[in-house]
Amino acid sequence: MTGTEQTAVRMKADSAEMAASSDELRNAALTRIEEMLGREQEVIFAENKKDLEAAAENGVAEAVVKRLKFDEHKLADVCAGLKQLRELPDPLGMVTLDRELDEGLRLKRITCPIGVIGVIFEARPDALVQIASLCIKSGNCALLKGGKETVNTNRILFKLIHDSAVAAGLPENCLCQAESHAEIDELLACDRYVDLIIPRGSNAFVRHIMDNTKIPVMGHADGICHIFVDEYCDQEMAIRIIVDAKTQYTAACNAVETLLVHRGIADEFLPKLAAELTKERIKIRGTAEVVAKTQKSLNASSFDSEAGEGTNKNADNIDIETITDDDFETEYLSLTVGIRLVDDIDEAIRHINTHGSHHTDSIITDNENNAERFMQMVDSAGVYHNCSTRFSDGFRYGFGAEVGISTGKIHARGPVGLEGLVTYKYKLYGHGQIVGDYASGKSSFHHRDMQ
Amino acid sequence: MTGTEQTAVRMKADSAEMAASSDELRNAALTRIEEMLGREQEVIFAENKKDLEAAAENGVAEAVVKRLKFDEHKLADVCAGLKQLRELPDPLGMVTLDRELDEGLRLKRITCPIGVIGVIFEARPDALVQIASLCIKSGNCALLKGGKETVNTNRILFKLIHDSAVAAGLPENCLCQAESHAEIDELLACDRYVDLIIPRGSNAFVRHIMDNTKIPVMGHADGICHIFVDEYCDQEMAIRIIVDAKTQYTAACNAVETLLVHRGIADEFLPKLAAELTKERIKIRGTAEVVAKTQKSLNASSFDSEAGEGTNKNADNIDIETITDDDFETEYLSLTVGIRLVDDIDEAIRHINTHGSHHTDSIITDNENNAERFMQMVDSAGVYHNCSTRFSDGFRYGFGAEVGISTGKIHARGPVGLEGLVTYKYKLYGHGQIVGDYASGKSSFHHRDMQ
Numbered sequence: 047m048t049g050t051e052q053t054a055v056r057m058k059a060d061s062a063e064m065a066a067s068s069d070e071l072r073n074a075a076l077t078r079i080e081e082m083l084g085r086e087q088e089v090i091f092a093e094n095k096k097d098l099e100a101a102a103e104n105g106v107a108e109a110v111v112k113r114l115k116f117d118e119h120k121l122a123d124v125c126a127g128l129k130q131l132r133e134l135p136d137p138l139g140m141v142t143l144d145r146e147l148d149e150g151l152r153l154k155r156i157t158c159p160i161g162v163i164g165v166i167f168e169a170r171p172d173a174l175v176q177i178a179s180l181c182i183k184s185g186n187c188a189l190l191k192g193g194k195e196t197v198n199t200n201r202i203l204f205k206l207i208h209d210s211a212v213a214a215g216l217p218e219n220c221l222c223q224a225e226s227h228a229e230i231d232e233l234l235a236c237d238r239y240v241d242l243i244i245p246r247g248s249n250a251f252v253r254h255i256m257d258n259t260k261i262p263v264m265g266h267a268d269g270i271c272h273i274f275v276d277e278y279c280d281q282e283m284a285i286r287i288i289v290d291a292k293t294q295y296t297a298a299c300n301a302v303e304t305l306l307v308h309r310g311i312a313d314e315f316l317p318k319l320a321a322e323l324t325k326e327r328i329k330i331r332g333t334a335e336v337v338a339k340t341q342k343s344l345n346a347s348s349f350d351s352e353a354g355e356g357t358n359k360n361a362d363n364i365d366i367e368t369i370t371d372d373d374f375e376t377e378y379l380s381l382t383v384g385i386r387l388v389d390d391i392d393e394a395i396r397h398i399n400t401h402g403s404h405h406t407d408s409i410i411t412d413n414e415n416n417a418e419r420f421m422q423m424v425d426s427a428g429v430y431h432n433c434s435t436r437f438s439d440g441f442r443y444g445f446g447a448e449v450g451i452s453t454g455k456i457h458a459r460g461p462v463g464l465e466g467l468v469t470y471k472y473k474l475y476g477h478g479q480i481v482g483d484y485a486s487g488k489s490s491f492h493h494r495d496m497q
Numbered sequence: 498m499t500g501t502e503q504t505a506v507r508m509k510a511d512s513a514e515m516a517a518s519s520d521e522l523r524n525a526a527l528t529r530i531e532e533m534l535g536r537e538q539e540v541i542f543a544e545n546k547k548d549l550e551a552a553a554e555n556g557v558a559e560a561v562v563k564r565l566k567f568d569e570h571k572l573a574d575v576c577a578g579l580k581q582l583r584e585l586p587d588p589l590g591m592v593t594l595d596r597e598l599d600e601g602l603r604l605k606r607i608t609c610p611i612g613v614i615g616v617i618f619e620a621r622p623d624a625l626v627q628i629a630s631l632c633i634k635s636g637n638c639a640l641l642k643g644g645k646e647t648v649n650t651n652r653i654l655f656k657l658i659h660d661s662a663v664a665a666g667l668p669e670n671c672l673c674q675a676e677s678h679a680e681i682d683e684l685l686a687c688d689r690y691v692d693l694i695i696p697r698g699s700n701a702f703v704r705h706i707m708d709n710t711k712i713p714v715m716g717h718a719d720g721i722c723h724i725f726v727d728e729y730c731d732q733e734m735a736i737r738i739i740v741d742a743k744t745q746y747t748a749a750c751n752a753v754e755t756l757l758v759h760r761g762i763a764d765e766f767l768p769k770l771a772a773e774l775t776k777e778r779i780k781i782r783g784t785a786e787v788v789a790k791t792q793k794s795l796n797a798s799s800f801d802s803e804a805g806e807g808t809n810k811n812a813d814n815i816d817i818e819t820i821t822d823d824d825f826e827t828e829y830l831s832l833t834v835g836i837r838l839v840d841d842i843d844e845a846i847r848h849i850n851t852h853g854s855h856h857t858d859s860i861i862t863d864n865e866n867n868a869e870r871f872m873q874m875v876d877s878a879g880v881y882h883n884c885s886t887r888f889s890d891g892f893r894y895g896f897g898a899e900v901g902i903s904t905g906k907i908h909a910r911g912p913v914g915l916e917g918l919v920t921y922k923y924k925l926y927g928h929g930q931i932v933g934d935y936a937s938g939k940s941s942f943h944h945r946d947m948q
Contacts, residue, residue, distance in 0.1 A: 058850070059847065059850075061876070062846060062847075062850055062874035062875075062876060063874070065873055065874055065876070066870065066873040066874050145894070145895060147888070147893065147894070147895065151884065151888075153894060155911075158873075160906050160907070161876060161906060241906050241907070242906075242907060256711065257711065260707065260708065262713065262905070262907040264907070280929065283929040286929065286931055287929065287931055289931075290931030290932055290933045291931075291932075294931070294932045294933045294936065295932075395513060396510070396513075399509070399510075399513055417926075419517065421922075421924050422516055422517040422609075423513035423514070423516055423517050424513075425512070425513060425516070425612060426922065427922060427923060428922070428923045428924075428925060429922055429923070429924050429925075430924075430925040430926075430927065431924075431925070431926050431927060432926070432927045432928055432929055432930075433602060433925055433926075433927025433928075433929065433930045433931070434927075434930065434931045434932050436931075436932035437598070437602075437925055437927075437930070437932060438923070438925075442598065442932070442935070442942065443596070443598070443604060443923070444596060444598065444942065444944035454713070455611050455612060455692050455693075455920040456611070456692070456693060456713040456715070456907060456908040456920070457907040457908040459920055459921060459922065459923075460606075460922070460923045461923075469906040469907070469910055470910060471872075471877065471878060471879070471880055471910065471911070472878060472879045472880070472889070472894070472910075472911045472912075473872050473879075473880050473881075473882075474879065474880075474881040474882070474884055474888055474889075475868075475881075475882050475883070475884075476881065476882060476883045476884025476885075476888075477883055477884075478731070478734040478737060478738065478883055478884065479883075479884040479885065479888070480737055480738055480740075480741030480742075480745070480884070480885045480887075481741055481742075481745045481746075481885050481887035481888060481893070482741045482745045484893070485745065491893065491895065493895035
């Protein structure tokens with residue numbers, strides 16, 4: 047048995063006690079954690095400084111360093127999150143079905159924790175606090191593995207959170223920590239004890255997890271999001287939305303990667319779009335047809351410009367490259383966007399369902415029927431009408447904290463908050479009933495819903 | 498690309514149209530199927546006769562032959578099932594969250610089909626009709642693979658059902674059939690196109706499926722169900738329930754396999770239990786302690802008997818065998834039961850969570866607190882108080898048709914009806930909103946629930 051498996055066995059044993067814990071106890075643990083993090087903030091900041099210094103030594107990019115940093119603002123944020131979580135209703139013990147099968151034989155379907163959850167997350171210390179607290183609120187035991195760049199911060203945060211939870215009365219193994227990369231593979235082999243893995247990180251990393259475990263995995267690898275610009279639409283709105291979806295946070299999974307444009311408006315729309323994309327320094331990768339139409343009109347407008355009409359369009363500074371129909375499965379996560387033309391909405395839907403990643407896709411149209419058709423037939427967690435793909439996020443949806451975004455269709459889908467961390471069980475309360483009496487006809491079911 | 502993969506690609510393409518189909522259309526298909534099966538019953542019975550003759554030639558056991566048979570009674574049952582299903586509310590398009598994120602930016606969470614489902618089921622022709630109709634009602638495309646013993650019956654039933662569905666207006670690939678065993682492995686490799694596999698069959702078969710695909714699997718391999726007889730309980734009731742749970746249908750996944758008896762009542766309870774089990778020709782496999790206590794008292798009662806007291810207990814005709822603590826993970830599916838003593842309810846809970854299969858477990862007790870503790874801490878799809886484990890079944894729960902019983906905790910759990918065949922998507926309706934405006938503070942969310 048590996049060390050991780052031994053840990054998982056202990057967690058599995060304690061998960062029963064977690065399932066029976068009261069909302070008061072779980073909330074008391076969250077309160078203690080909040081107090082402890084406040085009291086020990088200087089220790090936390092000192093540990094975080096070690097991680098920041100190591101990052102500086104290793105020449106880690108500034109954007110990444112910003113995420114590693116755990117200062118007073120981040121602390122205030124996580125404490126606000128803890129408070130908000132405490133105020134949410136108990137996700138456990140909710141009765142979702144209450145049916146009398148027969149006199150004195152009552153069936154209830156009741157929400158309960160999933161059990162033991164392994165969470166592997168990126169180098170963001172606030173993620174550790176958020177995930178640990180979501181798991182406590184939902185009565186799950188969590189095995190946490192954070193990014194190695196924040197090892198010192200994670201270690202102190204974990205210790206403070208774990209000790210507070212146990213001091214409040216939760217079982218010793220409600221939270222455990224893994225620190226080494228080797229422990230990830232050990233965790234993936236614990237299918238007998240771990241009920242769910244939630245991986246967050248790069249595509250390649252999440253795919254590796256999905257491909258190497260029998261444990262159910264909730265999350266997403268690719269985020270290849272589309273915007274379809276329909277024939278009848280407000281083209282200025284389309285451009286505003288596209289620019290937002292591409293530039294507002296390029297590294298996000300819900301940033302747009304592919305634009306599908308109705309062929310009927312391509313001649314008019316593409317030059318305007320190309321001009322705006324160029325202003326934002328966005329590189330275009332388009333089919334031959336897209337490149338031809340874009341360049342032709344840009345050349346024409348350059349010519350107009352020389353002829354005296356003022357314009358900031360210029361065929362020279364546009365960054366454009368020709369790709370084939372097979373090149374539309376790339377998640378750029380940068381200032382690059384793929385563009386393809388389609389004959390109609392059905393071709394757009396087919397393209398998205400074939401080449402997309404079932405994450406978030408948007409249609410820009412004035413036609414309500416087309417919008418509804420798109421939203422019914424596109425097989426994605428988020429299907430949007432006239433707005434940016436960047437909205438798909440637990441905070442923007444008003445879920446409070448989120449554990450991640452799922453592109454799977456089994457269990458939770460889209461941004462996942464507390465709801466995705468619970469399952470249910472059927473409780474049947476009897477007075478000695480046996481099935482033989484129902485098979486023989488001596489008794490019969492009346493299936494009366496009680497609520 | 499294998500033949501099955503080509504089929505799956507076509508099904509995936511048609512799944513978008515299925516998702517957009519109306520309840521009226523899906524119900525119309527069910528009506529046509531019902532009519533067609535009635536009209537063509539003689540053809541169906543003739544094909545079934547071929548299967549029955551082949552079974553007779555191959556010396557198939559009588560119990561199995563009974564399941565292969567598709568006669569007027571079975572036809573009436575499946576037609577009643579089709580009618581009942583048609584009358585159920587549409588499982589699609591249900592709004593489970595309706596929230597205005599901001600003025601003119603409205604989020605709805607709406608139920609939708611899972612997509613493409615592969616169902617591999619046992620040799621029971623009525624199962625084919627039931628599964629196909631559940632998938633149609635829930636808007637899913639289904640690839641069906643039935644048992645080889647009913648190949649002729651399945652072929653004609655599939656043809657009639659498929660042609661009726663297409664004639665009603667559903668897409669060509671809403672239902673497809675696989676006939677050869679090799680196609681199962683091909684299906685398991687189609688993780689890009691198939692969203693869910695539902696296997697029904699032997700433990701070994703289901704485990705093979707679970708271990709050899711990246712596609713989510715809904716079902717159960719083992720059904721190691723327990724009954725815990727607590728210290729304070731109606732012992733006669735306990736015995737009645739145990740006999741029902743073991744004998745009412747021994748081959749069922751919800752039959753009891755292990756009895757846990759509170760040590761405090763063992764001396765009194767075991768002899769009474771052993772006597773009843775012996776009457777029912779049930780073989781006991783117990784720990785050394787169980788065997789000793791049982792035989793000791795049986796010998797004593799045999800002695801009493803010789804001394805004049807009338808009793809039908811006899812140490813000679815009891816079928817009992819000693820096993821160790823490690824032998825409690827067997828699903829007998831026959832007239833054999835394992836028995837172990839425990840010190841208290843917590844030991845019982847630990848045993849069940851460690852050695853069980855998370856299917857259905859029952860406590861027999863007069864103590865309400867113990868019952869609630871057991872039902873909260875036992876990590877199974879069904880947790881019962883004072884009734885037989887055999888009740889865990891979609892029909893008995895009043896779900897109408899069921900596709901199977903799931904012991905997984907992700908997505909559907911326990912008996913799975915229509916609810917387990919749907920997922921949801923988030924639809925976001927905007928008017929040009931971009932995330933940049935919310936990041937800059939120009940706009941802000943108000944998250945107002947609309948229902």
